[in-house]
Amino acid sequence: xxxxxxxxxxxxxxxxxxxxxxxxxxxxxxxxxxxxxxxxxxxxxxxxxxxxxxxxxxxxxxxxxxxxxxxxxxxxxxxxxxxxxxxxxxxxxxxxxxxxxxxxxxxxxxxxxxxxxxxxxxxxxxxxxxxxxxxxxxxxxxxxxxxxxxxxxxxxxxxxxxxxxxxxxxxx
Amino acid sequence: xxxxxxxxxxxxxxxxxxxxxxxxxxxxxxxxxxxxxxxxxxxxxxxxxxxxxxxxxxxxxxxxxxxxxxxxxxxxxxxxxxxxxxxxxxxxxxxxxxxxxxxxxxxxxxxxxxxxxxxxxxxxxxxxxxxxxxxxxxxxxxxxxxxxxxxxxxxxxxxxxxxxxxxxxxxxxxxxxxxxxxxxxxxxxxxxxxxxxxxxxxxxxxxxxxxxxxxxxxxxxxxxxxxxxxxxxxxxxxxxxxxxxxxxxxxxxxxxxxxxxxxxxxxxxxxxxxxxxxxxxxxxxxxxxxxxxxxxxxxxxxxxxxxxxxxxxxxxxxxxxxxxxxxxxxxxxxxxxxxxxxxxxxxxxxxxxxxxxxxxxxxxxxxxxxxxxxxxxxxxxxxxxxxxxxxxxxxxxxxxxxxxxxxxxxxxxxxxxxxx
Numbered sequence: 001x002x003x004x005x006x007x008x009x010x011x012x013x014x015x016x017x018x019x020x021x022x023x024x025x026x027x028x029x030x031x032x033x034x035x036x037x038x039x040x041x042x043x044x045x046x047x048x049x050x051x052x053x054x055x056x057x058x059x060x061x062x063x064x065x066x067x068x069x070x071x072x073x074x075x076x077x078x079x080x081x082x083x084x085x086x087x088x089x090x091x092x093x094x095x096x097x098x099x100x101x102x103x104x105x106x107x108x109x110x111x112x113x114x115x116x117x118x119x120x121x122x123x124x125x126x127x128x129x130x131x132x133x134x135x136x137x138x139x140x141x142x143x144x145x146x147x148x149x150x151x152x153x154x155x156x157x158x159x160x161x162x163x164x165x166x167x168x169x170x171x172x
Numbered sequence: 173x174x175x176x177x178x179x180x181x182x183x184x185x186x187x188x189x190x191x192x193x194x195x196x197x198x199x200x201x202x203x204x205x206x207x208x209x210x211x212x213x214x215x216x217x218x219x220x221x222x223x224x225x226x227x228x229x230x231x232x233x234x235x236x237x238x239x240x241x242x243x244x245x246x247x248x249x250x251x252x253x254x255x256x257x258x259x260x261x262x263x264x265x266x267x268x269x270x271x272x273x274x275x276x277x278x279x280x281x282x283x284x285x286x287x288x289x290x291x292x293x294x295x296x297x298x299x300x301x302x303x304x305x306x307x308x309x310x311x312x313x314x315x316x317x318x319x320x321x322x323x324x325x326x327x328x329x330x331x332x333x334x335x336x337x338x339x340x341x342x343x344x345x346x347x348x349x350x351x352x353x354x355x356x357x358x359x360x361x362x363x364x365x366x367x368x369x370x371x372x373x374x375x376x377x378x379x380x381x382x383x384x385x386x387x388x389x390x391x392x393x394x395x396x397x398x399x400x401x402x403x404x405x406x407x408x409x410x411x412x413x414x415x416x417x418x419x420x421x422x423x424x425x426x427x428x429x430x431x432x433x434x435x436x437x438x439x440x441x442x443x444x445x446x447x448x449x450x451x452x453x454x455x456x457x458x459x460x461x462x463x464x465x466x467x468x469x470x471x472x473x474x475x476x477x478x479x480x481x482x483x484x485x486x487x488x489x490x491x492x493x494x495x496x497x498x499x500x501x502x503x504x505x506x507x508x509x510x511x512x513x514x515x516x517x518x519x520x521x522x523x524x525x526x527x528x529x530x531x532x533x534x535x536x537x538x539x540x541x542x543x544x545x546x547x548x549x550x551x552x553x554x555x556x557x558x559x560x561x562x563x564x565x566x567x568x569x570x571x572x573x574x575x576x577x578x579x580x581x582x583x584x585x586x587x588x589x590x591x592x
Binding site for chain 1: 266358359360361362363364365366367386388389390392393396397497499503504512515516519520522523524527528529531533534535537538539541545
């Protein structure tokens, strides 16, 4: 490979990573500020949102055969946002203070899909509780006419159990 | 009348009051371990979790680390997971295959039945040391099986499991009858905690009264989802299953994979659900089949096993580590032969309501934690009210509190007996 080609390849992958990071950071920002409708708009219409449990291989497990914490299809993703907008969602009323840290972003192309792997710490503070969720995100992203949209988001918890958390009432 | 624990059970005035120190007092918490967790039959696991001979799993039951094994002959063993030498945990893996367990500290190695197979430097010990009963891994004093459900008891004495389960046994049998080929724990475990007293979760698990308020957003979600609801009304009764066990049994509008069809499952789904129902009828008879297919059940087996046979089946057990903190572990139970789409719908149903990420459980958690926080007010606010339905003629409704009173009366009996 010539130096010029290598540089172009490097430039392409850097640009792609920057575009994906921009998307992930926007997503984190929207979740931190509870702009959940806008968060939903970052996803394709056939998107899924998953949180596997800690005792399966979260990178490969499927919610059709293993019990997950969250297996949202597009309908349930929307309903999750609708629910969290109500005062009847007692677990998040008043709302928690939330902070998503996203880091170590790696990106690769897989045909038409862009696969991103990143690390996260999500902090949730509400009255007497302050919990940290630690893990890694697997985002499946597609380029829709120059705009990147998330088609699947899997939040793999690098934790032994959800203790002392008790709930994933926020969006990770 | 006032009971030893301070519970007021006044039938004439239709009043049942539980003192709030039952949830906060450290000495009551310690007595609970002596009088309840060290005396009652406690859920250990399901046979399907050790489907093959030579497999094992580790699990904490009421604070004690347990090694649950199946030896090469297929026999099950419940061992206290500590090395007889210096007490280190012998098995540190969650589950796996293996017939020998080596303690990582000095290398003492034990078989699936806990016997000491080898120890390094055995010349330093007298003859007969290796076969000394004190040098073997200790068995849990009693382990018994009811259907595919394994229970353990840390006390050598007391009633056998079937007697202990009383009428709850029939509901466990009913679960086994869901399938002609047996039931299994689906892979994937929900493990979480709640910062509240453990008995609050027992109450909450079969509380038919809180749904309309606490779970309003879940009920609205079902209403928003076209075809998710059938025509059956939420209606039924509370049943005392004796020995502190109780359940609510009721019809409900949600779909049940065994076997209550809802429109969202489509015409193809209807054919399959109809076939499941027909098989059920021919196997267990029309009356029992209708009960299995059309009724939901939330059952609490005293003290800490919940089996909710609702839009999916959850098996859930929990134990306290402090008056205001409990650890919970929950599984999904399903027929072995279940088709791919029914299994998928079952898990979809499960996660919709149940568990830390569901549309309902987080609000139960909030309620339990807020109760615990509220108890700090002290002063004159000393009692919880559990009286609903006491003045009613006839069978208690599913949204009354008779099932909780049955639980509390047993709790009181166990603690009073211990104090006497």
